[in-house]
């Protein structure tokens with residue numbers, strides 16, 4: 002049925018094109034306009050450029066203002082406030098250039114459309130102008146880059162000592178989360194140790210791994226630095242926490258990192274948005290296969306006190322599954338049991 | 341016109357002696373005539389554009405109408421439509437991948453450079469053909485092989501490559517990760533190898549031809565900007581494509597011979613692979629070392645074509661001819677040192693990120709200069725809106741819109757949020773995709789009379805332009821909003837996340853706009869093929885243009901000029917020169933013939949020119965007497 006309809010549609014379209022074409026060729030031959038340099042269409046096209054400018058201009062402003070709250074994601078990290086600011090400064094600068102150049106680009110066709118009586122101005126060059134419009138964009142861009150560079154340097158600087166260390170590991174098609182535990186140091190891992198019970202491939206013979214624990218949700222404290230240690234087990238993934246303005250690829254064989262300070266708890270954000278269902282989310286932004294669009298993880302930002310309480314309630318990998326400690330040296334085992 | 345007298349002080353009989361006796365095969369298939377090879381590239385490029393466009397309609401259906409029953413596509417897609425009538429998610433990724441590969445390489449590289457570098461270089465510099473007609477023919481046939489292989493890969497059981505057009509390993513290296521990384525990826529790699537060979541053969545030819553075969557008087561400072569653009573494009577291609585070949589070769593080793601260039605510490609399918617020590621980021625560096633220059637390989641020819649078309653139809657010299665050349669040179673050089681701006685959050689050293697941020701924003705400067713120069717060319721012109729002119733103005737608009745968003749993405753701090761979202765999709769579709777596409781279309785409308793001796797219908801061209809111009813903005817402009825909202829690229833659907841669970845209406849709008857825009861291209865196709873056979877007969881110089889190609893006969897044979905190759909006496913942009921009777925003076929008109937319009941420094945050159953002409957006529961007389 003669909004096929005038939007499409008075929009009819011295409012046929013109709015083709016015959017319309019054909020008829021329009023024939024009719025207007027005949028008309029233009031009759032009028033002799035195929036011999037003129039510029040026909041009446043020249044004027045129509047010139048006017049259409051102005052109409053296009055007005056139409057799309059109005060549409061753009063209307064939609065940008067109307068939808069502002071929809072596309073402007075709320076921000077919930079310290080550096081995110083800064084990068085957002087850079088974004089909107091850049092938007093202002095480029096917006097002005099965008100408008101000016103487009104007004105000129107579409108007004109000129111109207112203003113300077115062909116007239117047989119007029120001759121175009123022979124104006125091949127002007128070095129002064131060229132220099133001006135090389136230097137001015139250069140200076141403006143330099144300003145933008147330098148502010149961007151300062152923000153970038155801060156964001157990518159080493160994490161503060163006391164940052165809460167959390168490992169996020171991507172695999173097809175989910176994220177697994179490991180907390181560093183009381184010592185705030187993640188234990189070693191080796192991908193060859195990966196198994197159904199030990200999805201991170203944690204090396205439990207490393208003392209640092211004994212207090213490491215898993216969590217289905219990324220719980221983090223508000224106002225304190227958090228360090229994501231990011232890696233992947235199979236192919237590339239990318240950790241994207243849109244409200245935190247955070248993104249970093251997860252690369253097999255090459256651990257990466259990103260640290261930040263969350264500024265609003267989930268509860269606060271729910272209130273602010275008037276949406277009791279709201280959650281901070283992590284998505285994957287590096288194509289990784291069939292389930293790429295489903296790698297969701299929730300981030301829960303809580304008050305520092307609530308965070309400490311939550312931490313103390315968590316059970317380590319080994320407590321959850323004592324079999325993991327099998328075959329370990331006895332002193333390590335002892336340590337694990339005391340925990 | 342004064343043109344003809346200089347161009348054809350005739351030795352026509354001289355040429356008849358070695359006129360080729362072409363049969364069908366040597367004329368249309370294994371042709372070594374640059375004009376025919378250009379047309380072969382064009383038709384193949386159009387074929388690929390239809391395929392690539394059609395694929396995008398398929399995945400736009402999924403994004404705009406996720407609930408839609410696609411059962412009617414089963415005859416075409418077979419098992420890729422599941423029982424409930426939905427598109428398979430893996431196949432969705434394959435569609436995206438093939439769309440990108442086809443558009444970037446097969447349409448906008450081969451279809452654009454292949455067509456116009458081939459067709460225009462000899463015609464505009466005054467040469468009989470390319471330096472090596474045979475290599476040129478090989479270039480097309482390598483491309484053809486590549487096309488056949490890529491096309492076949494669309495139909496194999498496990499589907500074509502599906503790791504994105506950048507085919508990052510490990511995804512592209514491991515069959516366990518995605519079915520498209522099996523045979524589909526193998527075919528992709530083979531096809532791209534042929535493609536690279538084709539590009540290199542073509543590029544070497546373009547460079548050699550421009551350097552060595554320019555006609556008398558055609559100095560580099562008198563080359564049309566089209567030729568400058570094709571020349572620099574070829575240089576970029578020659579230097580960057582081999583690096584893609586290296587990247588692909590190492591990937592082949594990793595896939596088939598157990599090496600670990602890109603693979604390390606991988607546990608997949610319940611099994612730990614033995615590879616250690618490789619780096620997926622290495623691949624990204626190699627890929628983008630081609631990948632970024634590639635965007636200029638695609639864009640520069642379009643800008644070259646635009647310069648020519650805008651100057652001709654403004655009846656004004658292009659403003660800042662030298663500045664345009666310097667900008668293009670700057671872009672050429674800088675395009676090699678900005679690649680890592682695609683990798684700010686790939687995990688590479690953030691210090692590198694800083695360096696590449698500075699370099700990237702430098703490249704925006706020559707781009708801006710070009711835009712200002714186009715605007716000034718339009719200023720106080722006498723504008724004739726041929727379809728080619730409309731598409732050129734459209735190109736400038738896209739170049740501005742897409743170029744400005746590059747300033748966001750080139751700023752690594754801002755790119756953290758925008759990387760791999762729809763903002764990037766909007767950016768490169770405007771600045772690279774649509775701008776280059778408009779360059780291609782402008783070129784076809786402008787040089788159709790030279791290619792086929794007939795005119796395309798202007799009115800259909802106008803309709804085509806306005807539908808496409810509005811359509812492209814309706815498709816890609818909304819993507820900025822979606823991107824700022826954080827919607828990731830290459831998502832089969834956005835319903836799994838709360839933050840992307842909106843804008844279904846906007847996505848539907850985009851999809852409808854895409855379908856309309858795609859359909860509008862059939863107006864062009866009709867116009868193109870119908871005019872080829874039935875269009876109005878072209879005149880010798882329908883746009884009253886200055887460049888050399890319009891001094892050839894309406895249907896130039898192999899060798900282009902029946903007689904002597906014309907000599908060039910001036911730059912190609914003497915439009916509306918004060919004092920001149922007409923509003924254009926072709927390059928073949930000597931300065932000595934136009935004392936009324938010469939500028940002071942040109943008046944000085946007249947003496948020199950006289951000497952050359954005297955010498956030339958002596959040679960001519962000598963030649964004549966030999967017969």
Ligand code: HEM
Pocket residue numbers: 506635636638639681682700701703704707742743744745746747749750751755758759760764767768771772773
């Ligand atoms: C004004 C100058 C430009 C700047 C500053 C710029 C900057 C960038 C940056 C930083 C990215 C990476 C964004 C990301 O993935 O997060 C990007 C992506 C891209 N740009 Fe540009 N760009 C400019 C002009 C161009 C031009 C002229 C073209 C094409 C002719 C182009 C084509 C592309 C393409 C194809 C991508 C997407 C690659 C991918 O992720 O698959 N850009 N641009």
Ligand SMILES: [Cu+2]
Pocket residue numbers: 237238239285286287288289290292293294296
């Ligand atoms: Cu993914």
Ligand SMILES: [Cu+2]
Pocket residue numbers: 631632635678679681682
């Ligand atoms: Cu780039």
